[in-house]
Amino acid sequence: MGSSVTRFAAGLLAVTGAALFAADGPALAQSSVKIGYAISRTGPNAGGAAVTTLPNYEMWVKEVNAAGGLKLGDKRVPIEVVQYDDRSSAEEAARSLERLITQDKVDFILPPWGTGLNLAVGPILNKAGYPHLASTAVTDRAPELAKRWPNSFWLLGTSAGAANTLVDLLVKLRGEGKIGDTVAMVSVADGFGIDLSGAARPALAKANFKLAYDKTYPVGTQDLSPIVNEVKALNPDVFIAFSYPPDTLGITEQARIASFNPKIFYTGVGTAFPLFKQKFGANAQGVMGIGGWSGDSAPIKDYLARHKASAANGAEPDRWASAVTYASLQMLQQAIERVGKIDREAVIKDLQTGTFDTIIGKVKFENNLPTKYWWVGQWQDGEFYGVAPAANEGARTPVIPKPAWKAP
Amino acid sequence: MLEVANIGVTYGQHHALTDASLSVGRGEIVVILGANGAGKTSLLKAIAGIVACLPGKRVTLSGRDIAGLPAHEIVEAGLALVPEGRGIFADLTVAENLLLGANPKRARDGEAARRERVLSLFPRLGERLGQTVRTMSGGEQQMVAIGRALMSNPDVLLLDEPSLGLSPLLVRELFASLRKVRESGVGLLLVEQNARESLAIADRGYLIENGKITGSGTGTELMSNDAVQRAYLGGIVASAL
């Protein structure tokens, strides 16, 4: 009996030990910049955080420290990291951040992954006066939040932006005679899907598209074939799925199996993941989705190569928020170095007013929001290029209609 | 055949059984008489290995030491228990209960013949092989319990108050069956409160009071024993049955 209890306790210890990736070594005052973050190592958010956020945080720290550290005045100070697992829970994220602020006394905090957690930690970072560069949150409240919390910057923009840009693109393509006006739309019954479909519905109606199918499905639905089969029977020109990664893959797979091949096939989060290309290979060709990047630009190509070299198993970044996340770290670094000391208030001020050189180009915030976003991307010859807004530098012309599915 | 010496059981501080010793011979019916709470069930469970006993006991079956073996190995050694409340698999059918009865390796040889014998002993079971035991009457369930125990090809069969809850007619039938079982050479150790019926078929018996064995004798001796008379037989000398 005693032995089972000790074994169990040992197990628990191992678990908490594993869950807590606290950096080692005692802090040497003034000789390092302490950067903390709480990230979803476990729980439903872990899949997104592992692709988009963690590799970039790790790569950036590695690169900065390889160069000697952050430049404060005339000396370089290495970064020391303190990190926790927020277990995909808002309460845990809040607790971890409080701890980073009051106990670990970190100099800067990098945000968690996802809209929900960024909204949850917003007030804490605001109260404590830490800059908050939310690079993985899409929310219609972005302008309002940026105003309420002047320390916060919302780099991925609003769901209205995403939906309207998509509809603008559809209008343009219809004008060119490339598509008709029947649209089928499905969305996951959760934050992302609700927001995006809520914004797309009136925009499509206003543009006189015929919404032949408009349904939601619960998170974690394991078989989406009833939806795909029903939509196929309606034979729409445009198929839009505001979906989460597992559903994005499931819907695409089922569409291929059912030979459902509309002129525009658009899926949600996960389309821009390297996994999508890996799974579908040549069949990714022509699939559209949320996000995209300037795949032809030299800084992006260089970033892709560095990411592959740095991440575990040579993983590639996703083609949407990954680059934005890395860019947000470049901005933070440039702001800190311009200020030249650990002065969070001054760093926030610099972020609000300065111009930054990043892998996604020159960025200057207006009212704490960027002025350019990639909203629609398309897989073309193995790369997920941004296609809309067309005015963005490096925008590709979309391939319409989507080519037929090939046998795998 | 079954020799038990100095067996004792405690539940925490409570001594339920102290230094009990007894024996059962081949083809013998031995009855244990005692009031509620005297320690009868504890005695049978201790022999069958279901409750832990105090150290110092000796239990041998056909000369083999079985003290301290786990319950399932004691069945394997040739001792079967029909516990208080029968302990049958109420959710399984009669046939499945009998099949499980023959689960010990010692019971595999001649399983079919033994099944025949059980079914001829309790013909009613043969008619209801597919019935779920839960849905049967008390008497029928007792037949399943005894039949299942016999399927394990035991040398000694322990029965804990088998007549409890049965009508007088059924009790008589039951004891008649037990007599037939004994004829096949199986030793029977029977715990009973029904002294009249049980002593009538018993070769020998023991009296147990407050966890101690306080007397023993042949069936006829006990039947005329004063204490037994007072406690179990209402003071009237039993007429010969």
Next chain:
Amino acid sequence: MTNAIFTGLMLGGMYALIAMGLTLQYGVARIMNLSYGEFLVAAAFASYWLFTGWALNPLLGLALVIPAGFGVSLLLYRVLLTPLVRRARTRGALEVDSILATFGMMFIVQGIMLSMFGGAYFSYSFLAIPVSLFGEILALNRLIAFGLAVAVGLALYLALTRTRLGTSIRAVAVDPMAAQLVAIDVVRTSAFAFALGGALVAAAGVLISMFLTFSASSGVIFTMKALIVVVMGGVGNLLGCLVAGLALGLSESLVATFVDPGLTLAVNFALFLGVLLVKPAGLFGRAQR
């Protein structure tokens, strides 16, 4: 209509497949295994690793992953759970203890998967080809998983009802106290049933990885689904698993096709609660003593 039914059957077969191992572990060994879903995902990772790293067909991979699932579960039972079994005075106490122990196990297995594969989503394509059945187009990998789920379910059902070993497993499930009276080594039989459950969950993990996207964190979804199916079908009852799984799958698919995909979860829970209201012990369950 036929398509909705086919899809529902296949989804239901998958649910039944997921739940069969748990019904053995919970119903016979009385271990409420909270790390069940993690073991399923671990098998999915094993299959992924064999397929992408060694080009081993997942269906052949079953030949490796199933014995491994059996062995690991047996070891787990022997090392971690047997002390709990010996200590527990009642089955209720064992359930509580096992919940605590397997809750810890859940984090350990998850931690191992995270350190080996990271937290990202995984998915691969195997037999993701359309087949035509009665004029309906279905995915071959799902069809195969369904066929195997039904075959395994029936084979196991026959083994449990028609053989002595199977009957003794059921005997332990219905009355472990009485089981020792017929020379059943209850701890050994429970260990065997637990390991058999481990083999089943491994098979489920491999088959499901052929068509579902998974990550190191997705275990809990499968534990929940399995628990719903097990409770709805009647704890420890394989046919119950099959029927409950199919009922959930069919209702989900019919509702998604003819009413609204958004209501599938609600209908699943309504079905679950409805069954429990009418039969608290589940479709094929018997009242607990």
